[in-house]
Amino acid sequence: xxxxxxxxxxxxxxxxxxxxxxxxxxxxxxxxxxxxxxxxxxxxxxxxxxxxxxxxxxxxxxxxxxxxxxxxxxxxxxxxxxxxxxxxxxxxxxxxxxxxxxxxxxxxxxxxxxxxxxxxxxxxxxxxxxxxxxxxxxxxxxxxxxxxxxxxxxxxxxxxxxxxxxxxxxxxxx
Numbered sequence: 090x091x092x093x094x095x096x097x098x099x100x101x102x103x104x105x106x107x108x109x110x111x112x113x114x115x116x117x118x119x120x121x122x123x124x125x126x127x128x129x130x131x132x133x134x135x136x137x138x139x140x141x142x143x144x145x146x147x148x149x150x151x152x153x154x155x156x157x158x159x160x161x162x163x164x165x166x167x168x169x170x171x172x173x174x175x176x177x178x179x180x181x182x183x184x185x186x187x188x189x190x191x192x193x194x195x196x197x198x199x200x201x202x203x204x205x206x207x208x209x210x211x212x213x214x215x216x217x218x219x220x221x222x223x224x225x226x227x228x229x230x231x232x233x234x235x236x237x238x239x240x241x242x243x244x245x246x247x248x249x250x251x252x253x254x255x256x257x258x259x260x261x262x263x
Contacts, residue, residue, distance in 0.1 A: 090246035090259055091227045092240040100130060104192035105214070113139040113217035124212020125149060128197045131217030132159040132185060134147060137172050139217055144179035151182040151209050159183050166219070184209070220246050238263070 131156030185202040186202035196211035241252030
């Protein structure tokens with residue numbers, strides 16, 4: 090039974106490796122110092138929570154997202170609405186529907202939904218881009234004569250209830 094979880098998903102944005110970039114978890118846990126101007130890449134729950142934390146500390150925060158709206162997975166609707174209202178009250182700029190072009194010394198270059206190229210000035214870029222399945226062990230075991238079962242997030246990031254279900258299902262099967 091392989092239950093190796095996930096690995097952070099890193100978007101393929103030219104120049105990202107040269108910038109001052111941190112994962113949202115590092116910021117939330119207080120393990121890193123961020124600059125005054127921050128761009129958060131990722132507009133779901135973790136990105137919005139990170140933006141709220143940073144804005145409450147007096148940072149200038151912009152949250153970007155490829156999708157057309159922010160925090161769509163945040164349910165129920167009043168919870169999502171409250172989050173978006175808190176961000177607005179704190180002065181957080183929300184930019185959904187962008188295309189990531191590159192990272193420069195000035196910040197993150199995006200193309201807006203209207204087709205305008207824009208540089209979002211940033212001292213720090215925070216990645217709240219989710220996770221990808223960690224299936225390396227399962228791939229390494231493939232073809233070696235083992236009966237392999239994938240459980241939990243290494244199958245696909247779905248959360249604890251699904252991982253428990255996987256474990257029960259696999260346990261009954263073997």
